[in-house]
Amino acid sequence: MPDAAVAARSSETTNSGTTQQVDVAVVGAGFAGLYLLHKLRKAGFSVVVIEEAGDVGGTWYWNRYPGARCDIQTIDYSYTFDPELDRAWTWSEKYATQPEILRYFNFVADRYDLRRDIRFDTKVKAANWDDTRERWQLATDNGPSISCRYYIMATGCLSAPKPPEIDGVKDFKGAVYFTGRWPHDGVDLTGKRVAVIGTGSSGIQSIPLIAEQAAHLTVFQRTPNFALPAHNGAPPDDRKSYFETDRAAYREQARWSLAGVPYPQETAVSWQLSDAERRERFEKAWAAGDLVHILTQLWADQAVDFDGNALIGKLIHEKIHAVVKDGETAAALSPHDHPFGAKRPCLDTNYYATYNRPNVTLVNLRQEPIKAITASGIVTDKRSVGVDVIVFATGFDAMTGAIMAVHPITGRAGKSLSNVWAQGPQTYLGLTVAGFPNLFMITGPGSPSVLSNMAVSIEQHVDWVVDRLAALRDTGFTTMEATETAQAGWAQHMADCSTLTLHRLANTWYTGANVPGKVQGLMPYTGGVGPYRSICNEVVGRGMLGFKLTGPNVAEQCNDGEVVRLQPDVRLVLGMLAEMNLPQIESLGSQGARDFLTEFNKGRPAGRPVGEVGSGALQGADGPLPYRLYRPATPGPHPIVVYFHGGGWVLGDELSDDPFCRDLCRRSGMIVVSVGYRHAPEHRFPAAAEDGYAATSWIADHVAELGGRPGPLLVAGWSAGANIATVTCQLARDRGGPQIAGQLLVCPVTDCRYDRQSYADNAVGYFLTRALMFWFWDIYCSPADRTDPRASPLRGNLANLPPAFVATCEFDPLRDEGIEYAEALATAGVPVEQLQARGHIHSSLVMVDVVITGVSARAKMAEALRGFAGLPRKLETSGEDAAPIAVNAAAG
Numbered sequence: 001m002p003d004a005a006v007a008a009r010s011s012e013t014t015n016s017g018t019t020q021q022v023d024v025a026v027v028g029a030g031f032a033g034l035y036l037l038h039k040l041r042k043a044g045f046s047v048v049v050i051e052e053a054g055d056v057g058g059t060w061y062w063n064r065y066p067g068a069r070c071d072i073q074t075i076d077y078s079y080t081f082d083p084e085l086d087r088a089w090t091w092s093e094k095y096a097t098q099p100e101i102l103r104y105f106n107f108v109a110d111r112y113d114l115r116r117d118i119r120f121d122t123k124v125k126a127a128n129w130d131d132t133r134e135r136w137q138l139a140t141d142n143g144p145s146i147s148c149r150y151y152i153m154a155t156g157c158l159s160a161p162k163p164p165e166i167d168g169v170k171d172f173k174g175a176v177y178f179t180g181r182w183p184h185d186g187v188d189l190t191g192k193r194v195a196v197i198g199t200g201s202s203g204i205q206s207i208p209l210i211a212e213q214a215a216h217l218t219v220f221q222r223t224p225n226f227a228l229p230a231h232n233g234a235p236p237d238d239r240k241s242y243f244e245t246d247r248a249a250y251r252e253q254a255r256w257s258l259a260g261v262p263y264p265q266e267t268a269v270s271w272q273l274s275d276a277e278r279r280e281r282f283e284k285a286w287a288a289g290d291l292v293h294i295l296t297q298l299w300a301d302q303a304v305d306f307d308g309n310a311l312i313g314k315l316i317h318e319k320i321h322a323v324v325k326d327g328e329t330a331a332a333l334s335p336h337d338h339p340f341g342a343k344r345p346c347l348d349t350n351y352y353a354t355y356n357r358p359n360v361t362l363v364n365l366r367q368e369p370i371k372a373i374t375a376s377g378i379v380t381d382k383r384s385v386g387v388d389v390i391v392f393a394t395g396f397d398a399m400t401g402a403i404m405a406v407h408p409i410t411g412r413a414g415k416s417l418s419n420v421w422a423q424g425p426q427t428y429l430g431l432t433v434a435g436f437p438n439l440f441m442i443t444g445p446g447s448p449s450v451l452s453n454m455a456v457s458i459e460q461h462v463d464w465v466v467d468r469l470a471a472l473r474d475t476g477f478t479t480m481e482a483t484e485t486a487q488a489g490w491a492q493h494m495a496d497c498s499t500l501t502l503h504r505l506a507n508t509w510y511t512g513a514n515v516p517g518k519v520q521g522l523m524p525y526t527g528g529v530g531p532y533r534s535i536c537n538e539v540v541g542r543g544m545l546g547f548k549l550t551g552p553n554v555a556e557q558c559n560d561g562e563v564v565r566l567q568p569d570v571r572l573v574l575g576m577l578a579e580m581n582l583p584q585i586e587s588l589g590s591q592g593a594r595d596f597l598t599e600f601n602k603g604r605p606a607g608r609p610v611g612e613v614g615s616g617a618l619q620g621a622d623g624p625l626p627y628r629l630y631r632p633a634t635p636g637p638h639p640i641v642v643y644f645h646g647g648g649w650v651l652g653d654e655l656s657d658d659p660f661c662r663d664l665c666r667r668s669g670m671i672v673v674s675v676g677y678r679h680a681p682e683h684r685f686p687a688a689a690e691d692g693y694a695a696t697s698w699i700a701d702h703v704a705e706l707g708g709r710p711g712p713l714l715v716a717g718w719s720a721g722a723n724i725a726t727v728t729c730q731l732a733r734d735r736g737g738p739q740i741a742g743q744l745l746v747c748p749v750t751d752c753r754y755d756r757q758s759y760a761d762n763a764v765g766y767f768l769t770r771a772l773m774f775w776f777w778d779i780y781c782s783p784a785d786r787t788d789p790r791a792s793p794l795r796g797n798l799a800n801l802p803p804a805f806v807a808t809c810e811f812d813p814l815r816d817e818g819i820e821y822a823e824a825l826a827t828a829g830v831p832v833e834q835l836q837a838r839g840h841i842h843s844s845l846v847m848v849d850v851v852i853t854g855v856s857a858r859a860k861m862a863e864a865l866r867g868f869a870g871l872p873r874k875l876e877t878s879g880e881d882a883a884p885i886a887v888n889a890a891a892g
């Protein structure tokens with residue numbers, strides 16, 4: 001059916017009495033509402049859009065302040081759903097102005113004849129779910145109320161301006177303007193004394209232009225923001241040519257990217273780059289004038305690691321001081337209270353240089369808070385500033401403001417959304433709320449929304465929602481509602497994601513901190529646009545997981561559950577591995593598997609620097625063995641940790657867990673000696689176990705030579721290495737030494753039984769498979785030997801062993817034998833600390849700087865080692881080297 005015919009049929013609505021009856025009511029005629037209307041019509045639904053404004057455009061209808069522009073390149077900030085529309089419009093600038101963007105929305109509205117289904121100048125005041133009729137009833141302030149099956153709030157994340165918090169605004173006799181509600185016919189500020197309150201994006205965009213007009217401009221700044229030069233002009237050639245060469249590929253890459261703009265994932269980490277290399281990258285980004293470039297393309301750890309991030313902050317501070325002539329003003333403009341990118345940085349044109357103008361003054365509200373607004377101006381602790389005009393650039397009650405302004409929204413059993421969200425917004429996927437059937441939000445809290453190119457996120461949300469409504473209709477269902485389990489799971493996943501980035505370390509409008517009294521918590525989804533899209537798709541692929549569907553003539557369907565139980569970065573790693581289509585390790589033969597591992601490890605981030613790395617040979621059970629020693633940068637002597645690598649007694653060597661050894665060394669402040677013990681099949685059981693014991697004995701005899709602290713050693717290991725570590729403890733007890741003060745066992749192999757639940761639950765799909773464990777055991781140890789405690793330490797005598805820290809991972813075949821070992825140690829009277837890492841796989845905790853969500857576990861492991869060594873559990877952090885890790889650990 002041609003589009004026009006579909007539209008004509010689907011837009012039929014009926015007014016019964018004073019109620020307009022439609023299939024779907026959409027609130028908002030901005031980017032989201034317009035696309036919703038078009039897509040819903042095409043899908044054959046009758047639709048009405050309610051819009052408070054007098055015309056289309058949403059954000060771009062309201063925000064007409066001087067200098068208003070987008071800060072995502074307009075080539076990317078456009079609709080992509082219709083390739084013909086995409087070709088029909090060409091942007092004149094890299095960052096289009098508000099008038100041009102508004103012209104674009106008018107063009108779109110005309111092209112698809114959208115206005116005839118939009119009720120302008122109408123506000124939705126309240127919404128009520130009628131359980132009997134299974135419809136939403138919407139009350140409006142203009143014209144008939146609405147009865148609809150589906151209620152979609154496309155009310156905008158940044159559409160509810162935040163009211164001023166300052167006493168006396170009403171007493172002010174001059175003119176007051178809000179950037180978010182700027183008069184349509186403009187404002188002439190020529191010759192006026194103007195105050196701008198607020199230095200967020202709107203302030204930073206408007207201040208240079210206001211300064212050009214005003215007799216004097218006084219800027220009242222509470223929190224400085226990072227601002228970068230936009231270098232506006234024609235769209236840059238590199239992006240344009242990529243775009244023009246293959247528009248479809250360009251758009252598709254954006255859809256699966258992290259921020260909704262097609263940039264590759266940067267892989268070089270900051271500590272691999274020299275100062276000069278980092279500066280070169282920074283200068284290039286600064287010159288590019290592209291927010292997403294500088295936020296993602298400097299180095300891989302810039303958004304996830306405090307240390308890597310702080311490097312950028314310093315470089316930007318230098319830039320500010322280079323431009324702003326007055327040192328005190330430059331210092332006040334330099335942000336120090338949040339990591340770069342944790343709050344949305346701004347793009348500017350001449351912002352910092354504006355403070356060199358004689359007619360501009362900066363008032364630092366941190367030093368002199370505003371006391372009051374009077375009839376003639378603004379009074380701070382230190383001065384009184386007479387002004388004719390006040391411009392409030394104080395931002396928005398973001399993400400929830402416009403939703404909560406519709407009050408009440410009453411769902412099933414009279415539940416009010418404001419009560420349900422009293423402790424902060426709860427959603428499933430940021431799109432739906434349990435207890436509120438058939439209610440959808442576009443870019444709601446819990447979706448990537450403001451942390452992305454919103455054009456891409458909005459299209460994804462709209463496509464997903466409308467496709468679901470069409471599928472419901474086609475299968476006879478009439479209601480769709482998130483379950484409490486799914487919603488709680490999403491909250492957990494959101495919390496897990498929030499440990500991935502540094503957003504949690506800043507008080508921002510992302511967290512609600514800009515609105516007094518608002519419950520604080522990170523509202524947008526920090527897991528990225530591409531991962532989010534794949535999760536939404538997975539919900540559908542798994543039979544509408546987490547939704548209850550009902551209909552008059554169909555059996556109710558409720559496929560309950562949590563869509564993501566893995567840690568977000570673990571999910572990404574597994575997804576990448578699946579895409580690589582790797583061979584099954586056990587099919588490669590032992591040498592092939594070793595070669596594979598060596599190649600595989602080349603792709604991981606380099607380990608972080610430690611004080612010194614050395615290597616040598618020590619005496620094993622049957623000849624010399626290589627070792628690698630990691631020494632902290634702090635003055636010694638340090639306690640020594642003897643470390644045994646993982647690899648199923650078949651793979652790996654003293655170098656193969658290098659990043660983890662470095663991490664342990666840095667976090668614990670101890671020497672780590674990684675031992676290259678012998679492997680099967682060349683050397684089968686008990687070679688590895690006996691080497692472990694012999695190596696520990698040798699190290700104990702050479703502590704001074706190694707620069708270690710005299711006294712007992714510590715042992716540690718991962719996987720088969722943890723097996724060797726704990727076997728060493730048993731042998732040391734039985735053979736009269738050496739003395740061991742504690743054992744760190746990470747995902748240990750402790751037994752040869754495969755009938756525990758974790759072997760069934762995690763047999764495949766989590767990298768270490770059941771088949772691979774079978775293979776390792778077969779190569780290492782004959783069935784007859786497997787019950788020997790040197791192979792299966794769980795079967796040995798566990799009394800009088802050193803205190804232990806046992807870490808296990810939820811999605812690991814070895815999980816239950818690790819837990820059982822910890823419990824058995826405790827039963828035998830050994831002090832044990834357990835860490836059961838939720839959402840992690842067998843290799844998570846050793847994948848340093850890849851699985852970021854493993855940071856807190858790694859910090860706890862290091863603390864445990866320090867405790868065993870009789871040191872304060874927390875490492876004294878001084879200097880750049882250690883402090884950032886402590887920040888991550890505390891928050892993780």
Ligand SMILES: Cc1cc2nc3c(=O)[nH]c(=O)nc-3n(C[C@H](O)[C@H](O)[C@H](O)COP(=O)(O)OP(=O)(O)OC[C@H]3O[C@@H](n4cnc5c(N)ncnc54)[C@H](O)[C@@H]3O)c2cc1C
Nearest residue numbers: 028030031032052058059070071072123124155156159454
């Ligand atoms: C100055 C500024 C610059 C921005 N630049 C960018 C950028 O470069 N890139 C980017 O990705 N994002 C940017 N954004 C975010 C921007 O909000 C989104 O990109 C996008 O425009 C949001 O579209 P929307 O349709 O979801 O919401 P909006 O455009 O906010 O539209 C929501 C509409 O709903 C209406 N509404 C709300 N409540 C009711 C009600 N109860 N009854 C009736 N109508 C109601 C409002 O009047 C509004 O028109 C910017 C935001 C601002 C403020």
